[in-house]
Amino acid sequence: MPESERLLDSIRELLDGGRDERLSDVLADTHPADLSRALRELPLPEQVRVFRLLAPAEAGAVLSELDDQTLLELVRALDEVEVSKILDQMPSDHVVEVVEELPPEQAEKFLDLMEEEKSEEVQELLEYEEGTAGRLMSPNVVAVGEQATVAQAIAHVRKAATRDGAFYVYVVDDHDHLVGLVPLHRLLTADPSTPIGAIRTSDVESVSVHTDQEEVARLVQHHNLLEVPVVDVNRRLLGTIGVEDVIDVIAEEATEDIQRLGGVAGDETVFDPASAVFRNRFLWRLVNLGTAVLAASVIGAFEASIQALATLAVFMPIVASMGGIGTTQTATVVIRGIALGDLTPGVMARVVRKELWLGITTGLANGLxxxxxxxxxxxxxxxxxxxxxxxxxxxxxxxxxxxxxxVALKALRIDPAIASSVIITAFTDVFGFFSFLGLASLLMSFLL
Amino acid sequence: MPESERLLDSIRELLDGGRDERLSDVLADTHPADLSRALRELPLPEQVRVFRLLAPAEAGAVLSELDDQTLLELVRALDEVEVSKILDQMPSDHVVEVVEELPPEQAEKFLDLMEEEKSEEVQELLEYEEGTAGRLMSPNVVAVGEQATVAQAIAHVRKAATRDGAFYVYVVDDHDHLVGLVPLHRLLTADPSTPIGAIRTSDVESVSVHTDQEEVARLVQHHNLLEVPVVDVNRRLLGTIGVEDVIDVIAEEATEDIQRLGGVAGDETVFDPASAVFRNRFLWRLVNLGTAVLAASVIGAFEASIQALATLAVFMPIVASMGGIGTTQTATVVIRGIALGDLTPGVMARVVRKELWLGITTGLANGLxxxxxxxxxxxxxxxxxxxxxxxxxxxxxxxxxxxxxxVALKALRIDPAIASSVIITAFTDVFGFFSFLGLASLLMSFLL
Incomplete structure (x- = not known):
């Protein structure tokens, strides 16, 4: 039995036995991420019971790890003051993750109930557009001036009581401009009286608050960074984005690409209730119905030929279907290449030649x-x-x-992944029916 | 102009002008990841020229960042002794990344030419199966005994001359068993005479050398880890996996899922030459041809009905096509849910009910x-x-x-992503033609 099921079983057992004290010990020993995954398997009233047994810090961590659907229902079931007190204990970037998923009126209510300072910090972050570095960053950052000594920097780190993940000290000049960084292990091995300016890196990669999160992810991935500082237009240091947030972005973007290619909304999950996804699924199916009717109208134009030779109807879907798999295969590799940043103009010509060659050769082989x-x-x-x-x-x-x-969609700044099989195979459906029935009709008109 | 193109332009210019010295300065200032992306845009002889201008350490970093296709061609074009000298300078886990992509005879030759100690370390890593934690880990790890003091641990960190990414000191007992860790910032803020045992974490998450890399990635992602220690069956510490390698795994697995869903090999890239992908693409198209012929044979069984009423041929592909989009949408969400570990047995029943409801309701709406x-x-x-x-x-x-x-494929331990549209839509193609033509024929037999 996997560990997650074991956890779920013991939670259920302790809930049923009313052994709240023992349960609260078990919960304290469990990672918030595992807890949030266990919670969503329980019915709502039990979710509430378990949640109320958590220490405030852990409750906050669980909230920020919950999937959207479970979060919405749980927060609705809890007391508003209770939730806002938990939000007060959370780092503001985690509060943002929770609040941005809630309906606007509810979000506003929580922001009103929260402590003023924290609430303002959260609202500032919420002003950055979703999907940008500003929205993603944590505003708590350990920075020292160039003139500070190693000993002063260490004292600063100690005072900042940073999260475990803070492994750099950033260095700023007199105008708060970011000029470099010092990894903690250099602080550790340097002489305490050394000025920070002497051991800082000469350069540091940063992103702007407006940088798209996908670009942030690409930078972190290519340059193997653990943290990216975020600066304003004047290079003033405003916050940092940790690699753990970047990993979530990478997974999210992959989900979006996969699902858009499959004709589903990028953010749909298996937890969404049917009513929430009906509209989007139905619309795509309607688009597909449109393209299918278009293809059918091509067949309709050749109805007389089919009447004369019904065998045509047997074979025509094969030509369309083979075109469909051809477009899907090609588009899949091209779209992934675009997402990975591999499809540069220099590579483009090579790819077109290759795909044409493959289309013709596999077409000939399959045609035979x-x-x-x-x-x-x-x-x-x-x-x-x-x-x-x-x-x-x-x-x-x-x-x-x-x-x-x-490629054309990308050039028009539309996500190429929405060129899902629904849309691109419309071309080959239409052309497949047209080429086969057209050739056949032409021939029949000569023969008959 | 994006930065990558600017870099490429200046490399080309300096190459054409024969200004090798200036070029080598530019290269030294460029991140190896950016260099490896620029290299692949150049013709092979220029790749070789640029590569030879790199310092050995940077050359190694570039090698380990190159895409497979460019790596293969570049290594073939270089001198064997030259390459093995660069491999000698690289961390062994990076050598593994290079060597595992080469043809076996060539890989063996390099391992023979390398320094014995490094070569043995690499061969040990290569013995772990591809896709496991053992194959992914770096064997260089900073570990101290429980009795060591903070001061001794700091001295150890200094001596180990670790990479920038090492931010934990691992703690082992007398039998080299992993018992905990100390983040560097705790070392920094602790009294130098404190024994490490007093400030280490009481627990540390680790994986076995045989753990699947996907599971490693899930652990890192859910628990926001920066590094995972890898242990043998006796909990002896053998190495660590950094988050930067985990990010690559996540991106790789996403690519694999996207491409398998699209009927393409999981590791195909836009750089692969047509000859390398022909076989796989052709095979999938052949599978598709098989399913299309099967569907056609269903139509063939109703040829008489179509002869009698050619209009049937016009509408029949619509029913099949709508089934296709329905299966694709559903399977896409389900397959992604499985990949993310979201589709637990508890969630499963909910998903089946939801999809059935959606299938029937959107079916009714679209049917009307x-x-x-x-x-x-x-x-x-x-x-x-x-x-x-x-x-x-x-x-x-x-x-x-x-x-x-x-879900069935997952239960059989087959990657659900190979249930690509090619295979699952075969069901709805066959059933679509059968249900429509069957109902129509039945009715016609009553009416005529």
Whole structure:
């Protein structure tokens, strides 16, 4: 039995037995992330009971780790004063993570109930746009002036009572401009009287409050950073973003890409109730219905040919379907390449050539197989040949559409991942039916 | 112009002007990750020229950051002794990252040419299976005994000349068993004569050398760790995995999931030459051809009905296509939920109910729209009604297939992401054609 289920079982057992004291010991020994994952498996009244057994600091940590849906329901079930007292104990960037998920009126109420200083700090962070470095940063940062000595910096670290994750001391000049940093282990091994200016790095990578969180993630990932300082336009140090927040961004962005490609909202989760996702799912299905009707109208134009030779109807979906997988394969690699920042203009030409070559060669190979199957099945050589030719044409188009549509979307600053299979395969559906039925009709008009 | 293009431009300019000295200054000032991304945009002979201008330490860092394809070509173009000398300068876990990508004979040759001690360390790491914590870890770890004082621990940190990323001192007992850790900032603020045992954490999360890298990533992500110690079966400390390696794992696994869903190999990149991906792409297209032929054979069974009423051929792909988007949407959310560890048995029942409800309701809504369109277009009420019913049936099936296939694959320990659209939509293609044409034929047999 995995550890998470063991935890859940013992929570349930202690709840049922009414052994609150023992339960509260178990909870204190459990990581907040594991607790938040266990909570969501319980019915709401038991969630509330468990939550109330937590120490305030732990309760806060659990809140900031909860998935949106569970958070919404739990907060609604708790007393407002109770929640605001927990928020008061949390680092302001974690409060932001909680408050931004709540309905505006409720968020406002909490901000009113909170201590003024903390509430103002939170509101300042909330003013930065969602998805930017400013919204993500923690405003608590350990910074010292260049003239400070190592001993003074150490005293500063001690006083700042920093979280475990603070491993750099930032160095600022007289105007609070960020000029460098000192990793803690250098402080540890330097002579106490050394001025910080002498051991600081000569350079430090930073981001602006307005930098997109995806770009922050890329910087952290490529340069192996543990923390990124965030500065304003004048390079004044405003806060830091820790790698743990960046990891969440990377996972979130991956989820968004995967789900958009699959025709689902980027932030949908398995926890969302059906009513919350109905609209979005339905809309995508409606878009798909539109493209399917469009494809059907192409078939409709050739109804007379199908009437004359019903076998055409048997084979036509194969050509469309093969175009679909072709576009999907190509677009998937291209969209991932764009997301990873790999698809630079220099690489682009290579990719188009490669995909075209693949479209034509796999089209020829699959076309031969399909023509063989069709001939063996129906014994009509011409039909088999037309099928093969239409397949090659459609898979060549698939290579072009699969490459160019995502690139064009990116150029228009639209997320290429919404070029989901729904949209791009519309091209190959339409063209697949058109090329096969068109060629067949043309031939029939010569023969008949 | 983005910074990466500016870098590339100045490298090209200095190369063309033969200003090697200036170029080598520019290179020394550039982050190895940025350099490795610039290198791959250059033709191979220029890659070699640039690479030879790098200091050995930087050359090593660039090698370990290169994408597989560029690495293979560059290493082949360089002198073997030259490369092995660079490998000697690199941390062994980075050497592993390079060597594991090379063809076995070439890898062996490098391991022979390298210094014996380093080569042995690398070979030990290579013995751990790919995708496990052992293969990922760095064997250089700062550990002290419980009896050591803070002052002794600091001296140890100083001597270890650790990388910038080492921010913990691990504590082991007399048998080298991992018992706790001390974050550097606690060393910094503790009295030098304090025994380490008094300030170490009472507990420390660790993974085994055989732990799957995905599980390591989940632990780091949920518990916000910066580093995970890796231990053997006896809890002896063997190495550590830094968060920077974990980030790469998370990005890799996301790429794998996205690409497998799109019917492409998990490790394909935009840099791969067409010849390298032809086989995999072609095989998936062949699988798709197989499912398409299967669907076509269902249509073939109703050829007489289509002969009698060609309009059926116009509408039948719509039912199949709508089932396809339904399965894809459902499977996408379910597969992502599995990957994130969200789809526990407790959540499962909720998800099945939700997807069924969504399949039926969106099916009904879309079915009405489609029936309306069909009636307006062809004026045949019965045909329109059959179309609507077939759509509801197929979207209900889509909900079931989209949920159960990924879950079943997971239970069989197969990556659910290979339940790509190619495979799961085969169900709805076949059933879509069958339900619509079957209902229509049944009705026609009554009417005619």
């Amino acid at each position: 197989v399909l023509a063989g199957i069709a001939y063996a099945w129906k014994g009509q050589l011409l039909l088999a040949a037309i099928l093969g030719v239409a397949l090659v044409l459609n898979m060549t188009l698939a290579a072009i559409v699969g490459t160019l549509v995502p | 729209v489609l029936a309306g369109i069909a009636y307006a277009w062809k004026g045949q009420l019965l045909l329109a009604a059959i179309l609507g019913v077939a759509l509801v049936l197929n979207m209900t099936l889509a909900a079931i297939v989209g949920t159960l296939v990924p």
